[in-house]
Amino acid sequence: MLSRWYSISVLVFWIATMSWLIQRKVLPPLIVGEPPTYRTILADTRSAAAVGWTISMEDQPLGVATSTLRRLDDGSSQIHSQMRLTRLPLAELTPGWMKSLLRLLDVDARLTDRTLALDADSRLEIDPLGRPVAFNSKATFTEQRPRQSLHDDAVSGFDVVMQGVVDGRYMKVKLRSGDFFYNSDVFLPTNALMSDVFSPQSQLPGLRVGQTWTVPVYSPLGPPGSPMEILQATVERDEPLVWNGQVVSTRLVVFRGNPGSGLTSDQAPKARAWVDRDGNVLRQELVLLSARLSFERMPDDQVPPRAAR
Secondary structure, three states, X not given: OHHHHHHHHHHHHHHHHHHHHHHHHHHHHHHHOXXXXXXXXXXXXXXXXXXXXXXXXXXXXXEEEEEEEEEXXXXXXXXXXXXXXXXXXXXXXXXXXXXHHHHHHOOOOOOOOOEEEEEEEEEEEEOOOOOEEEEEEEEEEEEEOOOOOOOOOOEEXXXXXXXXXXXXXXXXXXXXXXXXXXXXXXEOXXXXXXXXXXXXXXXXXXXXXXXXXXXXXXXXXXXXXXXXXXXXXXXXXXXXXXXXXXXXXXXXXXXXXXXXXXXXXXXXXXXXXXXXXXOEEEEEEEEEOOEEEEEEEOOXXXXXXXXXX
8 A cells, every 4th residue: 555655656656757848958959948058059150240339327437348259160159258348447347356356556545536448359269169268368457657756667457367178068267367276177058148247149040029038247457366257148028128229129138146056035127138039138237246337339330450350
């Protein structure tokens, strides 16, 4: 009798498990289609065009960014992103761990109204199968100071360098700044779309409401112990957007902390992206520390010539 009830319990548990699996993993792709991957992005001929962004915070311009895609002879691809911020507000965008490095710049502890310039350069390598295999990101922070003498260097600064190489299901990440080094292994989900925090994805083709995917984000401003953050992207709804003086029909993608990481229960949006029906990301907003940054896509004829090459 006991064996019979045990068998029934096992059967009920199996049915419940399979129902959850079908509902959460099998039906969504069948209903809403597969989410974007590097394979679909690279297959879109529009992805080869250079893309420029204007960057602002609270409607105040901060700088510009560019992104270009290079297809190599061996079938792999490289996404090259560059960014220049002419006035990085220290009070809003400086993480606590970086304050010790700012002492190298003789920056006063009172960060209000103090600014740095930031130049960032990153490269993401993708293999012929559309899988990310490595990235390299360098951020250079500089401050222009009044000269105290003819022999005084009016410009001082420091670099934060991040490198990552895929090893199986993990990304081996190295962070270096001056004499500081940190290594970390980060689990890399299948078909993840990696992103630099200062370089939004320019193409997301074939979006449909309800699609979800994972986005590992690496940032030179992140804490050394967590150089990459895994976000979950969801296409939540259709939403009109005013871009380049016109109202454009877009799909809104919302990025939140990955609930499967178990590190946080905060599901407030970390970023949002507005994507037109051709798959072009027109605007992206992200929360970085206590600030909200906005990336606005430039019209094609306004992209800087350096990025267009």
